[in-house]
Amino acid sequence: MSADLNIFITETEIAGADDGPLAGKTVAVKDNISTEGVRTTCGSAMLDDYVPPYDATVVERLADAGADVVGKANMDEFGMGTTTETSAFGATRNPVDPERVPGGSSGGSAAAVAAGEADLALGSDTGGSVRCPAAFCGVVGIKPTYGLVSRYGLVAYANSLEQIGPIGNTVEDAAALLDAIAGPDPNDATTRDEGADSNYAAAADGDVDGMTIGVPTELFEGADEGVVETVEAAIDDLEAQGAETVEVSLPSVEHAVEAYYVIAMSEASSNLARFDGVRYGHSAGHEGNWNETFAGTREEGFGAEVKRRILLGTYALSAGYHDKYYKKAQDARAWIRQDFEETFADVDVIASPTMPVKPFELGEGLEDPLKLYLADANTTPVNLANLPAISVPAGESEGLPVGLQLIGPQFGEERIVRAASAVEE
Structure with a gap:
């Protein structure tokens, strides 16, 4: 199936340790993350033959955790895109509907998980590049707080915005991968100690009783009607499980x-x-x-x-x-940043559609870059504010996946994991 969907730029076998929390799990790695001895192209003809002499910190941590890397996943060139159609190696197709895009720029990573070609995947998120494909492919994607995960070995696009993040079929799976890669790194001066001792997988307990969820009107405006209805139904389910929702504004x-x-x-x-x-x-x-x-x-x-x-x-x-x-x-x-800080004084997490639209048809957005840029309206604020966010499947609209985005305060990954796991249940 990977060949039909054009998921991998390079298929490989990088074995992890014999034991560890991810032992036996297979992982697809976005092709802008360095892998020693394995071609890393960033989806670009510019780096067609580039073979890194070292592993990124996250790849080392995958191996230490026992995971096996099975391929370098296709991506929009240098991470610049929302559809994984700008890759020099051809477009990746969405496993849910091969006539539609998987989102971007980590489309190959999300498609690998959705198609069953890998148990887990790593992507990078500069303005939504983990959450967008997670939403479009019906899987879970986490954009961590800036500084929680090392960027050493990530080919830079926009340093002040990007973070490496996990993708999985379930919230617990994605959180377990985050556990494996999170933590300070002497090779990346932007990493922090906060959150290093957390157990994100354990937070996926579905307990939202008493949690306050802010619903910003601005992040629902202009979204497709089917997307809004699906997301609102998921928020109603959270209320039914004991969460309190309040309308907030982020002008x-x-x-x-x-x-x-x-x-x-x-x-x-x-x-x-x-x-x-x-x-x-x-x-x-x-x-x-x-x-x-x-x-x-x-x-x-x-x-x-x-x-x-x-x-x-x-x-x-x-x-x-x-x-x-x-x-x-x-x-x-x-x-x-100030708007988010003031809002988080009153709520625990913020909920919105991950993407205001359903997955585009192949080729639909290539002639209108402005349309693609505007599709990032709900995801880019998170990167500008250096906050954590998760996209979790909220349901379907017209047979296509819709993602619910849950945003937390800085180093509030446990909160968003807990809320997202309740959406799953």
């Missing part, structure tokens, strides 16, 4: 998509400057003329979406426009 999130894309594209333009055919990546081979080599390398190596984001990010950082765009985006980010 700043209306600016999240704009702020996110300015910041993410700006950071991408800086991070991807290293791929010049000299230091890293494919070389166009124009010997003796560095300018021609640089231009030709990036023309041949990068796809259209990556080029678009590099150009827009470079423009936002250019002289005369930095304050107009980048600084304003950072101001909006501070406002979003």
Whole structure:
């Protein structure tokens, strides 16, 4: 099935320890996470032949926990996309409906779990790239608090936003994978000690009695009617299990998509400057003329979406426009963080649709990038505020999966795992 769905860029066998909490579990690893001796392409022709000389910290921790890596999963090129159609190696199809996309950018990871090609998977989430494909494929995906999981060995897209996160068929499975990879790392100065001693899998007990769930009106506006109905029914089920729901307002999130894309594209333009055919990546081979080599390398190596984001990010950082765009985006980010902090003073978790739409048909969004960017409206605020969130299947609309997103305060993973497990039950 993996060949039919184009799930893996590279199939491999990396055996873990004989014992450990994940012994016998198979894991698909997103192809922007370094694996020693195994090709890591980021879904790009730029890194078609790149073989890392080291393992990412999360891959080392998988092996220590006893998990076996079975393949490098397809992804949108350098993590830039919502559909896994921008990969240089072709689109991945959704196992639920092969004529639809699996979401992105970690579409291969979510599809591997949904198709039964792997028990678990690792993705990376910069603006929803774990939660979107989890919602579209009907599985569970966790975006951890920024700093909970090491990014050492993750090929950078937007450093201040991205986190590696687990994907599983159940909340408990995804939480057990989070247990294995979480914790401080001397190779990543952004990691923190908070949460290192937590037992996230044990928190999947379904006990939401007395929990207060905030429901922000802004994250329901503009969503498909079927998505809203499915998510509201899941929230009603939580109420029936003893949770209290209250309507809350997060006015700043209306600016999240704009702020996110300015910041993410700006950071991408800086991070991807290293791929010049000299230091890293494919070389166009124009010997003796560095300018021609640089231009030709990036023309041949990068796809259209990556080029678009590099150009827009470079423009936002250019002289005369930095304050107009980048600084304003950072101001909006501070406002979003403040809104969440004030709301979490009164509620335990926040609930919303993960995605405001159902899975796109293949090719539907490629000609309209703005439509795809706007589809990230509910997921990007979480990354801007560096918060944890989980997408858990809420049900179906017209036979297609719908995800419920539960957002927690910083290092509040146990709360969102507990609430999500109640949705499962």
